[in-house]
Amino acid sequence: MSKIQRGVSLYSYQEEMFLGQMTVEDAIAHAVSLGARGIELLPEQNMPAFPNIDDVEIARWQDMLARHGACFTCYDMFLDTKLRKGELLSDDEQVASIRRDLALCNRLGIKNMRVLVFVRPDILERCVPYAEELDVHMGVEVHAPWHLEHAWILxxxxxxxxxNTRHLGILPxxxxxxxxxxxxxxxxxxRQGARPEITQFIVDQHEEKVMAEYTIYEVAVKRGGNKAEIAMAETLRHAPYANPKRLKDYAPxxxxxxxxxxxxxxxxxxxxxxxDEVIPELVKCGWEGTLSSEYEGNRWIQDAMEVDSREQVRRQHVMFDRLIAQAEAALGAEKEPA
Known part of the structure; x- marks a missing residue:
């Protein structure tokens, strides 16, 4: 039986929460109704008093989670590299900011902290002793256009x-x-004016995994692309297809x-x-952790239709259930003696 857990990032409900159509508690209740009991928290968005969180506020969150049978699974850290206008944070100030987040993460009872991809490895190295003391895993987000084998991630x-630490790693x-x-x-x-023949060309180029810069040049220069067409081509820089089979090498x-x-x-x-390729690899390598829904489709449809984050998240968890069960069955069949 797979030990993969299911959860939801509160980021998934950002549209409805911004519009006042959902509260944080509504979001937690919806996630739990799907069997996704792990809650990924964004303190800067979800806790108005951040970073000055007192014990009363922490107790309020813990009570809310307990009422719904939920638990925190991850703390999303944000590091502002500019503390003052035009002035970068010093290395010491960056370390202090991360230590502050680690402390709050620990106070909330969370064991995993998402670290933004641009945080330098040498800064994180200075934070490792504190992360070990508080038993918090710092996972550097592997976010497009980076990938598992990108030099920066490595x-x-x-x-x-x-x-030789278990408290620093990655978070895909x-x-x-x-x-x-x-x-x-x-x-x-x-809808912004891109011509269907150009959008089809861009889709075909992505399907064939043509280098993004070639497609951008073709659209912008050879095909006289308009603003929307060029912008669409430029999204290819952030649309990589990494090899799911490499997940097993990085699972630890x-x-x-x-x-x-x-x-x-x-x-x-x-x-x-x-x-459908990723989940079988996670099951085969025996990965233990949480698949945390992160719905970001709202910004792509909000100009044309009402966003229904609940339904989108629900559908993803139906898919997770199905794919995990199929992968478990396939793995079991492989292990059965001939």
Whole structure:
């Protein structure tokens, strides 16, 4: 039986929460109703008093989670590199900021902290002793256009190996497994004036995994692309398809996954991200952690239709249930004696 857990990032409900149509508690209740009891928290968005969180506020959150049978799975850290206008944070100030987040993460009872990809490995190295003391895993987000084997990501892994620590690693964002171009992206650009023949060309180029710069040049220069067409071509820089089979090599370095998605079909399949390849690899390698829904499709449709984050998240978890069960059955069949 797979030990993969299901959860939801509160970021998934950002549209309805921004519009006042949902509260944080509504979001937690919805996630739990899907069997997704792990809650990924964004303190800067979800806690108005951040970073000055007192014990009363922490007790209020813990009580709310307990009422719904939920638990925190991950704390999303944000590091502002500019503290003052035109002045960068010093290294010491960056370390102090991360230590502040680690302390709050620990006070909230959370074991995993998402670290933004641009945080330097040498800064994180200075934070490792504190993370070990508080038992918090710092996972550097592997976010498109970076990927599991990008040199910048490997630098963090090298630091973790050198320090022989279990408290520094990575945290994959599933946007790195974009096998097909998202239909919602294409539709938005067409509403902005992109011609269907050009959008089809861009989709075909992505399908064939042509280098983004070639496609951008072709659209902008050879085909006289308009503003919307060029913008669509430029999204290809952030639409990589990494090899899911490499997940097993990096599984020891991550405990949490941001299950990015932009849209789910009515049949509960993802038209863009290769979850049907990713989840079997996670099951086969025995990965233990949380698949945490991160819906980001709202910004691609909000100009044309009402956003229904609840339904989108629900469909993703139906897919997770199905794919995990199928992968477990396939693995069991492989292990049965002939």
């Amino acid at each position: 630098r963090t892994i090298e630091v973790a190996d050198r320090l 964002d599933m946007g790195i497994f974009m096998k097909h171009y998202p239909p919602a992206f294409r539709a938005r650009f067409e 370095y991550f405990r949490h996954i941001q299950a990015k998605f932009y849209e789910m079909n009515e049949d509960c399949t993802d038209p863009a991200i290769a979850y």
